[in-house]
Each structure stands twice: as structure tokens, then as C-alpha cells.
Amino acid sequence: MDILKTEHLKSYYILEMGEEKKEVKAVNDVTVNIREDEIYGIAGESGCGKSTFLKTICRLVEPPLRMMGGSIHYQVDGNYVEITELKEEEFRKLRWKYVSYIPQGSMNALNPIIRVKESFKDFFTAHQRIEDEERDFEEPLKRHLSALGLPMRVLKSYPHQLSGGMRQRTTIALATILQPRIIVADEPTTALDVVAQRAVIQLLKDIQKLQKNTIILVTHDMAVHANITDRIGIMYAGMFVEEAETREIFENPLHPYTRFLIASLPKVGDKSYKPSVPGAPPALSNLPSGCPFHPRCPYVMEICKEEIPQLVEVSAEHKSACFLSSKERVE
């Protein structure tokens, strides 16, 4: 069963400067189905709308960002719940216990003037009652930390006393303390050194195996995707342009953009010249007509300039939003 699904989701930044009104279409008609017990990766370059997508599905939408249309469903106890229709207080109960969030650059994610243990307590008691401090809170907390390989001294520290990598891992521990069904991670490995990156990736893998939940992982680093994800969705200019199992994406990319992406990855021993995508990604406030990739696409056809390709299944478990693949299929 799906754990989270969106249908025609639209989230724009509305900017008004005097009489001018600009709409930055960060999430532009996205329909995805994310399953239970999987690690789903979202890849794409900076500014393609990945972070906005995450914020939208967590209901962290603040002006100037606005959800303009579409629906988001969570699967709660076997039923699909349209979360945008829930009142703020009702959704608050779902937060953290059901869906938790690991932000981009967790450098500043913890309250700087209270100790880490107290931060944990705040998040914990927001959703769970503590009758006996020792039994209901401290013991589970210590077990959780040691299961994740974090030293106990972290609890007594203030956030600024921890190193960057340690802080990130602490944030991950915090995000998983209530064993949520969905963990949304926004670039968890960026801004870390390689050693810390490895630790974080391993941590996420272990947690998923342990708690059997779903991790939605956003990163532009394809190596991370290769390492940990089960399926990948490729985002470009606010839309999902391809979605398939990880192996399939790397070995058989269908969408021209994905092909460029995969082809640009360095391989050990391969010294050939790596092509990069010509041109630059479009401004999300001024999208081209039809397929947003068509100005840069080497296989562009007339239809690409007029109609927006939909994300359709091209082969088993492999979706692509390109007239090329659907055309091939027709032929």
C-alpha cells in the first residue's frame, strides 16, 4: 500500500512588487505514489523545486509560498487521509509521530539555549505522555541513541558544542525518536565531510531496516542515491520527469535530462570527456511552453514545444514524462 500520495500538486511562491505579480512555480502539477517500507530518492539540480515539494507534503507552507492546488494523502491506519483538509491542531498530532523532517543543513535546527536532552524531551512530550520520567522517557531515549551509535554525552551538551556531523546525526536521532512512518530528509549529507556523510547514510539505512518505515530522501548527489535508495524520482523545473527503481535509472535512463545526468557522473577508470547539459535551467517564474526541458533537449520535436508530457508508465515500474518514450511505445 502507498504511504503517501500526491495528485496534481501545485505550490507556487507569489511575489508582488508594486503592481507586478510573479508566480514562481516551484511545484508544478506533481503526482507521485510513495510506498511503505522503501527509501525513495528525489534527484535534481538546485532550484528545481525539491525542497519546496518536501515542505509542501509536510504542511510547512508559509507565505510567500502557497499551495495552489492538488491533494496530499497520508495513509493513516489503513485509511487515506487528505491532510490539507485537516485543521492545524489535528495535523499537529500527526506531526513527528507520523511524519518527521530532517532539514537541509541541520546546523541550526536545535534550540541553541537548551541542552539536547531537553530538546528531545520537548519533541517527545508534544505527542506522548510521560508518567514516570525514567521509564517512559530516559530509558527509551538512551536505547535509541545507542542503537544509532551516538554517545550519551550528546544529551548533556548544548547544540553549539557538537561538531557538524554529530549535530546532523543528533537531528536524525531526534527525527526518529517516535518511530514515524515517514521520514523526510532534505539534503542530509550536504555540508558534511565525506566521513560524516558515510556515517549519516549508514545511519539512515539502519533506521529504515529497523523501523521498516519510508524515507523520502532529497539530494542532488547521485552517489548517495545509488548507495541507499530503492526508487528515484527525477525532478526538473518543478515537475517529475522520470521515476524508476534506482538500478533502472542508472542503467537505462529514458528521459533526455536523466540521460545527461547519468552520463555526467564520473566513473573510476573512465577518463573520457563528460558532456554537460547545454543551456541553463529555466526560471521557475517564466517557464517555457510545453515541456520545460525542450529548449535544451537534443531530441526536441514539434509536439514538445506545444504540449506538456505527462508522467506515464513506459515499462514495468518505469515512468517517464517525455514524448520520446511514449512515442517509441506507440511505435
Next chain:
Amino acid sequence: MLFLKRYLLPRIVQFLVVVFVGITIVFIVPRLTPVDPVQQVINRITAQGAFLDPAAVDSMRKSLTELYGLEGSMLQQYFAFWGRLFRGDFGPSLFQFPIPVTQLIMTSLPWTAGLLISTTLISWIVGNLLGGLAGYFKDRRWAKILDNISMVIRPIPYYIFALLLLILFAYLVPVFPSAGGYSVGRRIGFNWAFISDVLKHSFLPALSLIVLGMAANFMTMKLIVSNIVAEDYVMYAKAGGLKESKIAFKYVLKNGLLPQITGLALSLGQIFGGALITEIVFSYPGIGTLVYGAINSGDYNLIMGVTSLSVIGIAGATLIIDLLYPLFDPRIRYR
């Protein structure tokens, strides 16, 4: 103790610099007039109509010259000045000769201190609380109303506001007494009659200081909070589903109060000046009224004494607040 060295020492040095610069200014200013200050003072006193016989004038002249340390070179005078400062000797009041200035100040000080400390605490705590909540719930109607009120009150100088209150509540609608610290003829003592009398007299001056202080704190705290609300850890707490009240107090307000502690330390000089002026408007028996009398009677010694002591006092209070700050901010406490 690296912490001591890094944090403590520069602040103590700064305290000494402030005192040094301030006292030097106090020393230099009277010496800038080409006129003989002693003669000037005596002229002023006689011009006010005080009757002095020639012998008294002579002894006054002698002691003044000695007092002003006008013997010896500039440098000798300077060191002598510091010497007297350390001994707490500011000489006798020229108007109420020969009562020492220090004694006069000590009599008025408790009134000013009481007014100052209580009003500063109340306006800091309440002003910051309201400002913080208004900054967090900035779309609510009460927040906007309070914001508009503060906007209008804040720029009004202490004198004008005090005068306004005096006109409104002591003349037009005579609810409160218009002058003094307590009614004439009442006996001083720790009984309810006296205390309630004092409270009645200090109500308007205190109100004046509290309202102005709250307006200023409200506006700065609101600004600080509007920046904090955009911080990552606040958004994260929201993502974590923490209750609104908890986020408002523990994550936003608490963090916002820290720069306000520093802000308080920096505005002490201004608050002190405001208290003096307010006292003058209400003839409240504190240092303000003392200084006003000194201005009108040309009592130099008193003015110099008050100025010197206020420089040291304010600098000292600033230092104390600075030293207490690490207790509140763990980022400073643990390096």
C-alpha cells in the same frame, strides 16, 4: 581560566575606560571658561539674592579655590581631582554651604534608586513580554493595536510625556498630587499611612517612566522576535508538532530576551537621564530635583559631584549586567 580572560577582562577594562573618559570630561569642562570660575560662582550666588557678609565670601573664595584645585598646574589639578574622587570628597555644596555634596546626594539617592530600579524592571519585563508575543502573533488585532500605540509613544521625550501626565492627572483631573515625594508634614516611618502616601506621590512619575520604557522595549523586542521567527529551529519545532505556546515561550521569547539584556545595559544612561527629568517635572525628591536646584543656584560642586557619580554608577551597572549575561546565554558560558 580562559573564560575569565577572554570575557571578563575586556569588560573590566572597558569599564575603566568609560570612567576615565567621563571623569576627564567632567574635569575639563569647567576649566574651559576664560572667566574665573570662583568669581563666577560667587557672582551667581549673590545674584540669586543670598546674603553673604564679606568674611563669609572671603572664606568661601579660599575654600573654593582650594576645592577647585585651582592651584598648581593643570596636571597637578587633574591628579588632585582623582585623589578627591577616590576619597569620595566632592566638596561642600555651594548653595547649602557647608553641607558636603556627598551627603546631599546620599539623601536624594534612595528616592531615585527606588524609582529607577522598580520602573526599569517592570518596563523591561512587561514590555519585552508584550513585544515578544506581539511579534509572534503579529496578525492578531491586539498586537497591531499595541504596535500603533507604541509607535506614537516611543519618540516622545521624557520631559514632554511627564509634563503631559502632570497636566492630565494633576491639573485637569486632579487625581494625583502634583509635587513632592510625600505630603508636607507627614511623619516618615514604616507605617501604612506613610507608605501609601509615598506610593500616591510616586505613581505619576513611575507611570511616566514605565510607559515610555515599555513602548521602547515593546518595539525592539517585536523587531527581534520577527527575525527569530524565521530561524531554522523555530520552523523545526513547528515541524515537530510542538504546541504553539511552548514554541512562543521557550523557542522564540527566551531567545529574544538575550539581546534585550545587552540592550538594557546600553540604554541605562538614557533611562537614568529620563528618570532625572521626570523627577524634576514632579518635584520628586530625588537626584533630579537636587540637580535642578543646583542649576538654578549655580551650585557647581553639586553638579560636578552628581555627574561624576552618575558616570561611575552607570558604567558600573553596565558592567554588572555584562558580567551576568553569561548566566543566561550558554553559548557564552561554554566555549
Next chain:
Amino acid sequence: MESFRELMKDGRFKFAFIVVCALALLSLLSFFSPYNPLKWNVVPRDLPPCWPHIFGTTSQGQDLFWQSTFAIRNSLIIALIASSISRVIAVIVGLIAGYRGGRVDTILMSINDSFVVMPLLPILILIASVMRENLTMVALGLILSLFGWAWDARVIRSQILSLREREFTYTAILSGTRTFSLVIKEYFPFIIPIMFATVINNMIWAIGMEVTLAVLGLTNIEVPTIGTMIHWAVNYQSLLLGYWWWILTPVVISILLFVALYLLSSSLSEYLDPRTRIQRIGKVRG
């Protein structure tokens, strides 16, 4: 100008601008005053507001309306002198401290902070009581400027510090630009807006000080300023004698002036601050 129209949409700016213009107009009217402000008994005394004395007259036989025009003018002149000179001092100190850094910076900032912490009122009272009648408008403006630079010097210094680390500084130095011309040509465009933003706040402070000192009788009380008007009104017991128009006129004018200047400065700085600009846009209607 587009920014002006943009600003006028802000209720605060609109109100403040209108009031300031009105007051400036009044001060210009002083050149057409039929009465010499320094003379007493030119009109009947103690008249409540009537025609032709629309604000009333004082116990010294002066027309309040025309006095006010001079008062506004003189107070503004003092404030302008004080704030313009203190801008210059602030820029010089901030530039040197920010650019040189090191020991020079530490010493300058230490002195700077002394002026920030020091209780200025007692010191100004001391100075004024020494100078008394010699405290002309210009002298007062000068003295106020000597004490009003400290806070803004720090602001300018931090701006210089951040500019110094920017790439174009290194480019300029490496291409051989001399320090002086570097500072003038490259940095000033950033400094000028700060100077303007702080001028109004400084003026508010200066007028506030002038009023306070005048009321205590420490400035040249012959010269009509807002402060001296209040001084005379209080001195002649205008309130007890029921001549409310005498004390109310300068009080109301001063409140209008202060509130308008404050709203002007806060709406301007909010308009210029990039962070609040982002918050402004995106407030969609409906």
C-alpha cells in the same frame, strides 16, 4: 519616483510626510513674521486663541503663532547642525576603525563605547551650566554633535568590515588602487544610505536634548525654540494661571514633530531593509 509612490502606500510614511511638510512650511513662514521674536510686549498679553492671534498670546506679550514658526525653524536648524556634523564624525571614526582594524580599531571602539554607555544628560547639564548665555544655536548644535556620533559610528564600522571582505576590495587593492580613492569611490555608495537612515533618528535625539536643556533654563532662552517656549510657559506658571494655550502649543507641536520624524525614519528603514521587503511581498489578497 517609483519608490516614493511605493512609500506613500505605507500609512505611517504618508502621515509622517504630510506632518513634516506642514511643519517645514510653518518654519518657512517665520520669514514673513510681522513681529520680532526677540521683542516683548508687541501684542496684548494673555489672550486665548482668537483672530488675528490664532494660537493666542503669552504673558510676555508675544504672538504664539509667529513664535512657533521661529521655534520650529530654530529647533530644526540646531538639529540639522548637530546631526550633519555628527554624521561626519561617525563616518570618519567608523571608516578608520573598520578599515584599519587591529589596535587602532580596538582603541577607537573602546572610546566609542564610552560615549555610548555614558549618561549624557548630566554631562550636558554640566557643559551647559558652564556656558549658559554663550550657548548659541550653533554652539549647542556643535556640542550635541560631539556626543551624538558614537552609536552610528559602530553601524558604519560593521558595514565597512563586511565590505572589506568582499571580493571587489581585493580586486581593487590588487589592481593598485590607493587606499583613499578605494574608500571614497567604492565604499561610499554603501555608506550614504546608512547616513541618511540615521540622520532622522539623530535629529530626534538632538531636538529632545535641546528641549530638555532649554526647559532647565540652560540654553540661551532669549532665542525662540520649542524648548525655550516651554521653558517660559512653565516659568510663568501658565498652567496655574489658566493660560493653557501657552503651554499646549509647543507641547503639541513637539509631539507632532517627534512622532512624525520617528514614523518617517522607521518606515524608511523598513522599506530599505531587504528582509522585511521579502515579508511584504507574498501577502496575497484573497
